[in-house]
Amino acid sequence: MATDRRLYIGPRLRRLRRNLGLTQADMAGDLDVSPSYIALLERNNRPLTADLLVRLAQTYNVDMAALAGNAGADEAARLQAVLKDPLFADIDRAALEVSDVVTNHPGITEALLRLYTTYQEEQLALADRGAETGGPGGEGAEASDPVAESRRFLAARRNSFPTLDDAAERLAQAVSAHDNITGYLKARHDLRVRRLPSSVMVGSMRRLDRHRREILLDDALDGASQAFQLALQLAYLEMGAEIDAVLAAGSFASESGERLTRRALASYAGAALLMPYSAFARAVEARRYDVEALARQFGCSFEQTAHRLTTLQKPGQERVPFFFIRVDPAGNVSKRLDGAGFPFARHGGGCPLWSVHYAFRTPREIVTQWLELPDGQRFFSIARTVTAGGGAFGSPRVERAIALGCAAEHAHRLVYTQGQPGPDEAAATPIGVTCRLCQRTECSARSEPPIGRQILPDDIRRTSLPFGFSDT
Known part of the structure; x- marks a missing residue:
């Protein structure tokens, strides 16, 4: 082989190093060169010399001709296969463009291949979820996950519903004229509240008995939970139109998803009754978002108060x-x-x-x-x-x-x-x-490898981390 041949084998050198389970520093030490020089070789910023090619073959017992010949063929083949996806059918590209990208931009090549791998895994996940309902992954996949459907509805609106806040604030003012929700329910709806043992409630925390004109509560509930259940029942009784109007703005693929979202909106309204927006927004600033202090002030639990803090994005009164x-x-x-x-x-x-x-x-x-x-x-x-x-x-x-x-x-x-x-x-x-x-590779708590990263073998070197990855 002529010694003046300019040989660029960056991707192939990187793959060799990864297959051996070595970092750039490890390989540099074995070959008596600097780690930065290995990095330049792998990025095709430097040609591989004949002397270093011989050292590679001798040090790692690899075939010199296989290492030097047809550099980047594997990456080029993988990239060609990716570009055959119908997603790219309308893109014109010259025959030599792929080999040019692989040879001159190995980092970009690796990024594209990793991105496409992620895309494929997502497509497979959608197909799997669709298979559960007999669909191809579109509407069937949505229907199979009503919880995710409800979460997307709330997240798209940043869990803020000003119309419910306004209605709850008006209702809270009406309740205050009767001292508490119990008094208001009796005066406005002729409903009295009864607290019964769990054995009588038979698995229910709250139940509306229209025949006896009673709201039954499990007496094992603490004070904050009882107050919330009464506020929730009042929201169902008097804020149904506002809740349904908010719900109508969404599009649901499943009845379960719509019902879960309606329940979340009713809970939102119940919390807004106990912690009216204007009063609560003033209090959070005065108490510097001290959740425990706010919970005591409004007679709510720590979780209820923390939940309410996520809703304070009413236009003009954002917190x-x-x-x-x-x-x-x-x-x-x-x-x-x-x-x-x-x-x-x-x-x-x-x-x-x-x-x-x-x-x-x-x-x-x-x-x-x-x-x-x-x-x-x-x-x-x-x-x-x-x-x-x-x-x-x-x-x-x-x-x-x-x-x-x-x-x-x-x-x-x-x-x-x-x-x-x-x-x-x-x-x-x-x-x-x-x-x-x-993509944090130096994590001892990792339970799974990240998408698109190749795990190193441990034939020669075993890392102290759960998984070993290439350092590039």
Whole structure:
């Protein structure tokens, strides 16, 4: 082989290194060159010399001709296959363009292939969800996931419904003339409230008995939960038209999705009755978003108050935009609301490094945390456990954790950041949305490899992390 031949084998060299389970620094040490030189070779910014080609073949026992010949053929073939997708059928491209991209821009090639892999996996996921209902993944997929359908409806409106807030505020004023909701229900609807043992309620927390003109409540509920159930019943009785008007603005593929959304809107209205927008918006500023203090002021639970904080985006009276998530000890998400632009994962679990997942270690204590996403966005989060049920001996108790957070730019308005470093100085925990979408390779908590990343073999080198990846 002529020694003056200019040989560019960047993608092939990268694949060799990955297959051997080596980093650029490892290979540089083996070949007695600098890591930066290996990086330049892999980006095709430098040609491979004959001397280094011989050292590669001897060091790693590979065939020299196979290494030097037809460089980039595999990447070119993969890219050609991608471009045959009907998605690109109308794009004119010259025959040599693919090989030019592969040879001169291996990083772009890798990015395109990884992106297409992600696209394919999403298409397969849609097809799988559609198969559950016999459809191809469109309407059938929507129908199979009413929870996601309801969440999308709320998220698209940032969980803010000013018409419900206005109606609830007017109703709250009418209720105040009768001292409380119980008095108003009796005066306006001739309904009295009775509290009965769980054994009599037979699995119901609240039931409207129209025949006896009674609202029955499980007496195992705490005071805040009883108040909310009465407010919820009143919302169904008097705000049905407003709730239906909001619901009519959506498009639902399933009856279950529509019913879940209607239930969420009724809960929104019930909370707005207990915490009327104007009064609550003034209080949050006065108390610097202290959730526990606000809960005491309005006679609500910690979770109810945190939930209400996500709704304060009424035009002209906006407050700090928050996101909210509720999880169980197994990491299952039972509720999430976003008014702060937080990129929740649509499927699967969240990041185990987020404090909401270890709030169970310190029950009822508020845990604060600065979070940093892979794209550099920073958020401030508080997390605490909450309990549902268990109001009487032997009754089931469910322990969950909730997190409430906002973008870093708003964090200074919260009492929880008082005396702490600002967002630029604070040490933030690097988290991802979910393992499959997080490209942080140096994470010991990772449970799955990220989409598009190739796992290194451990024949020669085993990393201390759950998975080993190439460093580029």
